[in-house]
Every structure is written in structure tokens, then in C-alpha cells.
Amino acid sequence: MSANISFSRLERNYVQGAAIFGTIPNSSGTATVSNSNCLRFIRTELQNSTALLERQDKTGSLSQEGLVGGRRSGRWSIEMNTVANGTAGVVPDCDPILQALFGQSASVGAGTASITTSTNATPIVLSFGGAHGIASGSFEVCSISGHATNTNANGVWLCYANNTTSLTLVGSTGNGVGSGGTLSRVKLTYSFLDTTTNYFALWSFRTPATLDQRVANTCIVSEATFNLNQDVASWTASGDCLWVARSSDFANYDTTQTGGLTSFPAEPASPVTNGVIIPGFTGRFVAWQSVASTSAATFAANAQTFGTIRNVSVRLQTPRMLVMDTFGSYYATTVEADVRNISVSFNIYDDDSTAVNTIKNWGDEKVPLDFYINLGTNIGNVWVFCLKNVYLANHVLGDGQLRFDAAYADSRATTTTLAVRDEFTLVID
């Protein structure tokens, strides 16, 4: 009898947030993975890592004796397109991974306000009939829709509240005096919390069902990288997990390996997925000195929009590790963590513009900068990468292509104060 072959395209992933270390989400032993947990992806790797122990004493021989199996853990990694839900304020399919990355769930913004007019200026200033709800002198990422004539105002912007009824759209340029439309503050904001208790289970189901199916139990995130200016935006994430359980071996597993399940489930029949890919070269790259702006004019004079960025990578290292040295256990028993390292690297074409000269000066002088990097343009599917207090690496002028470019290697973002943990915030709007 011939074996079934395994087409790599016939694989689906499902991801579920998990509240308890060591437990795959279940109801009385039956896995609760369902259609609503489906996650489209480019590639996933799930693998176990069982140490091999070798006898260390001298034997009088140069040959190695047999080995013994040691402590057990697993690793997971995933690459996926950067895709939001498409509906503002609704978490993307990859939400459990983002929660584990940030250490908490996203906060959901609320509120709308009616726009009366806008200026045909750089930047655009919006006026409102009533209070827009953003505190005067503060910034917030918001979306504008349905604005007529000055249609450049529509989309997702970092807004600066000039006062209670006026907002400046950072990095904008008007195309007419506009009227109407709505400002919406509904969006998701992921920010860091110093916790290590957000886990997820990552399932890999293949077709036919007789193939080995897998689930990575108690996944934690130690690194994620977002890449911009590709044709299709994508990101990767990886980390450790307690164990990768396989369906074909499930009956032989110990209680840690089963993760609380009594049997390995079948794949849900009608998976639900959401969102559309983002052309990775669409968006906006704005930076300015990390100083508190006291007026829109001060801020507008300081903020620089960079139109000739070649590529950007935002790298989040959130070192969470399984504790693998507990006496009496083959498996990890909890999670420990170290200081985060958040960095941005980018290439920009070199020219004699004010923006490029300014950023070179900022890099040489080690002036801390704030970056707001929009990826995408459609409301509901815009990812805004907000990095604070970035110390730029010294740039390297490259002549490896037709035009010179200035390359900034990993430049680290830092928090404004230890209490706010604002070195990086992800807004999906």
C-alpha cells in the first residue's frame, strides 16, 4: 500500500491564545481549536529539541558510547503577510502572536467627530464643529474618511491636536480646501507590558488528515521583524514552545506532551480568515526630534517626511526564554525574560534635500528621534510603527547601485520613561 504524499500548499495554521502554561486550550480534554482561529501564513516551522546527554568520564577509548535523551522543548517560527482585519478596531487573525509579543492584548480606541473644513496647506489642518476628543497638544493616530475636495486628507494619520477643535495631519499636503467627512479614533494599539504569561498554541493541519498533524504548545515570542518596501509586506516571528505534539505519536505521550488534551483533534471544516495583503511600498515615513512640541508650528518645522526610503526593517527582540533548569523536570516549568531590544534599520537614497541632510545630522549628533512609519493606505489595514527616542547608527554611504544611498544599521529605540514602555507601539487602523 502506498503512502499519501504531502503537498506543502495543503497546510493551514490555526493560532489560539492560551491562558495556562503547559495547557493547550481545551474543554474537558477536547481541543477548542475552531474555524475562528485560522491564520494564513507563508511558512511555519515547528520542531522539537530534545537534548542529548553524553557520558563525560574517560573510557580508555576514543570511541563515543551511546547517548541518553535529555531535557525537552520546542521551537516555532512563522512568516506571514502583514495583513490586518480590514475592519478598524477588530483584531487581526495573528492577534494571539501579537499579544504574546507585546505581553498584553490591544486596546481599542473609540470615538468619532465630524469634520467641517480643511486647509489646502502643508500640513493639512482640519477644523471641527465640536470637540474632536484628543487632548490639546497631544498626538494620536486617527483615520479620516469621506472628506471631500481635499481628498489627500483621507486615510490614516498621526494627528496633532492644536486645540479641542483643530487637528494637524502630520506629513500631509493639501490638494484643495476640503469639507465634510469623519474623524475616527477607532483602532487597535499594541503596547508593551513587562509580562511573560501570554502564550499561544500554534496548530499545523495538513491534507490528507492521515498525515502527521502538529500543535506547538505554550508558544512564547522572543523575536519579530517587520519588513517594509517589499512588493507584499510581510513579517516574521519566532520563539520557544513547551513541546510540539504530533498526532501520529499522541497515544504514546506523557501528560506534559499532551498539553491537557485527551485526543488530537481534526481540522475545523470551514476556516474563517480576514484581510487583504498590503503593497509593501505604500505608506509614509516621518521622523522628528524626540522633544515635546508645544505648538503645531514648532512640530511642523521639525518633522521631516522622507519620500525616498528604499527599505525599512523594524526588529523587536523581546527575549523570553523557557526556564529549562528546574530539578526534577524534563520540560520547561515557566518563562523568564530579559531587556527588550527594539531597533529600526533603513536605507534612504542620498540627495541634497533638507530632509536627508537633517537625518544625517541627527545621526551624527545622536539626537534621539521619533519615527512614525505607516504601512498601507486603506483604513482598517494600515500598520503604524511608532518608535520613540531612536538613536541612529552612523550612516554608511553606499555606491553599490546607480545612486548613492545612506544605510542606517539597527538603531535602537528607547522608552521615554521606564513607566510608559513606549519605545515601540504598533497601531493598526
Next chain:
Amino acid sequence: MVVCNYIGGEASELGHIEFDAVGQTANLSERGFREVILGGAAFLPKPLFKRVGFTEKELDEQGPLGLRHLPSESFCNKLIIAQQFYRELRAELESGVPVEEVLAALEGSEVVP
């Protein structure tokens, strides 16, 4: 069956069926409806969708994702309201309210037992 209409900002897939037009109809079982809503696909039961007040013309001209380049203020405002209804519906189901209870609370809900 629960008769519902899509109100998502972009697109969702149920199985291999794609929904990318505001107003697109789906007939779901109650269990399927719950999974779809919790799965992030933005559908409203028909009575709730009707309450938003999209016109046929709006749905024809601006409903499909591919036609929604610069949607009108009226359409945008209705979509904002519809998506708020959806987020509230989803929050109810997430908090553990039974789907039957959620649907029964919608006056005139087209639920066939």
C-alpha cells in the same frame, strides 16, 4: 439559519468563499454565525444591517471593495456605524453571551429555528 450581510472594510474568507462587498449576503447556521463573528469576519444579521440604512445605489456603486476608491461621506458614515454594531455584537459573543440570546435580542431577526 441566520441571514447576514457583510460589512467588512476589506475582505474575509469563509471556507473558500470570499466576501469583499458591503451588503454581500451569507446564510449561516447559528453555530457558524458565532464562529464567523468571533473569527473576525464582519457580518451583521439582516435586521441590524437594515437599520444602518445603506441604499441600494450605495451598495451597487460603493459596496464592492474594488469600486471603493473614494467613497462618499454618507457611505463612510454608514460603514462606521455598521462596523460599530459589529464590534458590539462581537464583544457580546466574546463575553460568553449565547448566540441564540444575541440573535433574539435583535428585533425582527430572521432566525429560522
